[in-house]
Amino acid sequence: MRRRGNGGGAGREVGPGTAVTPSAEFPPLDQEELGALRRLGEHWRVPPDGAAPDPARLPLDPTIERSRAEPLPGHFGRLAPIAMFTAAEPGELVATEPANIPGTRAGRALSRCRRALFGPPLTSAAVLYERMRKLVALPVLSSDLLSSVAYGPEAMLAVLVLAGSGALGLSLPLVAVLAVLMVAVGLSYRQTVVAYPHGAGSYVVALDNLGVRPGLAAAAGLMVDYVLTVAVSVAAGVHAVTSALPGLARYTVPFGLLTILVLLAGNLRGVRAAGNLFVWPTYAFLLALLAVLLVGYVRAGARGFAPLPPPPVPATEGLGLLLVLRAFASGAVSMTGIEAVSNAVPAFRPPEWRNARTTLSWMVGMLVVLFIGLTVLIHLSGLVPTPERTLLSQLARATFPTGPWFALVQAATALILLLAANTAFNGFPRLLFFMARAGHAPRRFLHMGDRLAFSNGLVALAVTAGVVFLVFRGRTEALIPLYAVGVFLAFTLSQSGMVVHWHRRRDRGWRRRAAINALGAFLSGLVLVTAAITKFTEGAWAVVVAVPLLVLLALAIHRHYRRLQRSLALHPPPDGRRPGPALTAVPLPGAAEPGAPAEAQELPQQVRHLVVVPVARLNRASLRALAYAASLRQPTLAVHIAPEDPEADRFREQWEAWGDHVRLETIVSPYRTSIGPLAHYLEALHASRPDVLLTVVVPEVVVRGPWQRLLHSRAEHRLRRALRALPGVVVTSLPVHLSD
Template sequence: MPNTLRRLLLGPPLPTAAEGRERLSRPKAMGAFGLDALSSVAYGPDEILYALLLAGSAGLAFDLPVAAAIAILLAIVAFSYRQTIYAYPRGGGSYTVAKENLGVRPGLVAAAALSVDYLTTIAVSVTAGTAAIVAFVPGLNAHRVVADVALIVLLILINLRGVREAGAAFVLPAYLFVGSLGTLLIVGGVHLVLYGTPTPAHPTPAASQDVSLFLILRAFAGGCTAMTGIEAIANGVPAFNKPSSKNAAATLITLALILGVLFLGVAGLGRAVGAVPSDQSNVIAQIGHTFVGDSPLFYAVQISAAIVLMLAANTSFNGFPRLAAVMAEDDWFPHRLSHRGFRLAYSNGIIAIGAVAIALVVAFGGSTHALIPLFAVGVFLCFTLSQAGMVRHWQRHRGDGWRRKAAINGTGAVVTGVVTLIVVGEKFTAGAWIVVLLVPLLVGLFYGVHGHYNRVRQQLAIGHLPDQLYAPGQVIVPVSRLNRATAMALSYARSISDNVLAVHVAAETDADPDEFARRWREWTDDRIPLQLVPSPYREVVSPLVRLIEERARSDEGAVTVVLPALVTRHIWQEPLHNQLEYVLTLALLGKPNVVIASVPTRLPD
């Protein structure tokens, strides 16, 4: 990306010393890390009712108990991750906890599951947000995939500007949603106290099955989607203002408290108004219609909910790059993912997950319904491994109240483990099998990357610097024209060796090669030998590569290939030059005993 365009899109570069200024305050962290969790209030209560309504009014009797059980589980998971934040301030969340307490393989399983969850969160959030926009602008439906891709690209650019700016960009939508929905719940609660229970918004559907333990567990598993995103803060502890652990823990508890209150409030008022969720009207919309009608508050809640759903993907753009950076430092991901970019963000991780999310959205045609079965499977597996890891952590380190803490984490591990099995079983044939297949494949990929780095480290290991690794060798300069660029390359070649050979590939379509040789002798005063290489099939690269390989196998030592290169004034001129240099460089990369050097010649202004 040219510097001018990069500065325009991303802002000026930030020095490493500015890292402290790029950290997040608690309010901004809520926007950066909390949108995924907050947005789940818009569909979590619905998922409970979708399951329980199969048993009609008998099933609805379990609505609030299931919601309360989820709130209790949310508190257990939040407390567990709070302990994780203090115990592992470097970040990494489930991966770090599982790896250090359960072993490398469980840690990698957690990382793979979390990576898949981050990816599906982007896809589901963006497509759901686009669907909400389509409800207001039906004409956009034919272009929804393009809109999805455009939104992901926008999120990539916002996050490339740095953590602080990304957090600031999402603070307003987050608090607008919390404030407007909170106000609606207060209005609804007051209405219930003053006027009693309103007329049901919809008649309860007839039962199609009896109440059973499996149905209740299915409703519980569906409602637990409200907990997705709660782990993101534990992955991004280093992004918080110092003291990082204290601020991250406080933000997590605040987020869990807000999420729990909103979730129970929506579930409670939804039960009071007899809400029956559908594709056209969710529980929040039916609560709004009942208590405030078509007032500005109703539209504020609906519009802010749509925006938060759409921007919930930002949690993944904060969580995955930090997870990948921690894993890259441990050699499980490519090292490039641990490098910070122009604005101190983990740019490579942001771009990587954004690109894969675009591919996923395009592959599924921008359909939220088709993507939903992939959603939330990985996160519960992460919850289970993380909490099991914390049980082991307390057993190893003990401390005050360790038995109580281990009991809480153990309970959470068992419950989230059961939820994982239910979610996988319920969604397996609908698409969850893809996640079940992807997780071990990713673990295998991690082992492949780690093994490669270990082999390279062993192969490159050396005790002391030898006196000489390369003996003085020969230099080859490919020549096509007699100009200043060629003269610069030849001058550099002669500065590093007395054994310089110019090579000209003479294709049959070229002018007389003998004439080129005569001009060469005049131009160089016969100071540098020239070898003409015939090319009856008009190839240039292959004959050069064969000649260089032959020379590299000779007894004359290593071959340094010096390539002339033009540096153009404008970026659009670049494709008009240097094609031979690029292709020849690619062809020679990895050839034994061959060194490639490029000599730039700048065109005058």
């Protein structure tokens, strides 16, 4: 029989080597927990009056084997027909189709629309086929990195031009330094991919080598970067569209939000479907830029590569070191997205690390060529940033003054900028997956949706980025200052962690590898400090504040899961000590010696029961609840809440007429409330005997339509909410369906 993982151990620390599979939601028990489970099993026995766990004594066949001649269940046949199960092995059934169609007509229509939009659900085994080959992974994971060259050089030149058009010549030495930074960080992440082939990049590297808080700081920086990647990319794409079509400028915000929704829908279809959907815009943009560079350099060569004089621009700031550092930090935003491959290594086809490393090399090579080529060509063309038109738009018009090529370049640029956010849609959910696996993020982010995508993470990213885009009204210049701090914080911590990693391993060639990572850490740290200082008042303060808050939130989540793990951990009796004799019925609380607290009882013979049935009036629903409680063969108590003494007397007379088969306790509530007095009464019962498990059986009338719920008080739901925080109390709803 196959070995299956178990679902215990909420918040357990899981090493970085765990694979990204749908089973990650159910981590297996470790050896200590298995030992505790075996010891508990040795003490497990059913009380004498209980039903033995013998499959032959079950009132039905759990394998659901029935003749094909028998009709399928009527009302619930459309939810889970018997024919949808097949027997895989003894004790196991396999669902042959996803039976998640809601029972209402509107719900079924919504489910059909969802399937038409996102595609049919995929089986868990299909996760192996949802991986990307290199030709698909390259455009999918590099769309953010390559698209940033459309606004990175402009961001750098927009700072330099503050010192006048004469300062634009400094762009050439700055672009050389930035190219060194790109190569150094790229080589560093190549080593990260090999050392950590299971993904998560900066977070896992920093967590594994520098500690919990540096790891969470790297994760927080990446989370901020991914959100801003979506907001900035969409804002830049919308700006490119409005540069070509100024009449659409007033629709910037709706157009941007619609783009985010399209990206969300495309990624909810799954990794492979999203890759096939977004692959061509990246290649089209790459070809468009190569055409601009080729034609532009041919024309520059015809005049001997003599730069054209830029139009005179008056200086508004003095040229100094601070201005140059601001320009350097602004140009460094072109590197955002370089870590995407290290986060998504498991999304590649085998061998994952080799394909990921090759893809990263191509990405960095194309980034360096495009960034240097565009910056130098802008310098040779004598162009300066203007609020009306982007530099890339000006360069395309200067390169292709006639013909349709300018429009094609603009269309490709707008499309890649709009879809560049897809890189964040790949990285953000995977980062949350690894954080949730370690207990630093809600465990719902471990879940894979119908299409084997991390749906919860995708929705969280889309909503957060949409809010940021809306707050900043889609203005690229307002979002850019927030951009560099988070990502370069992750870069710095990741590369510093890799230095520690190589120093610990000290295998062959470790000094060379550590030196490469140390260089990447130094240069990334330089950009981080520069961006944090020079752009602090322009908006970077928000990221400086957000990162520590996210770290504190992650630590609080981890503390909660650790507390949950301690509460749910198995605590078997010590070796050689048997539990006390099996306990049978207890007449009422206080009639027996107290034992273990109700929530510490893990063996059947430890459990003491008291079944409580709230009875408002004697009708079919309440009598059915009383019959159900009595059939459990446990001590039973009925409780009636009366608004005044005469009504309490009348109810006791009715109870005696029924036969007084169950002990009745009447509570008079002169303020006419029922939930509060009942909850306090149950709390008092529990306080008097914490070792008694109170099972509250509440009859619940099930209505057909949503509008009919307004005709009922739904007191059972309010009672369940009131008792949720009370330990040792179980609330059981007994549905009573309305007859036709």
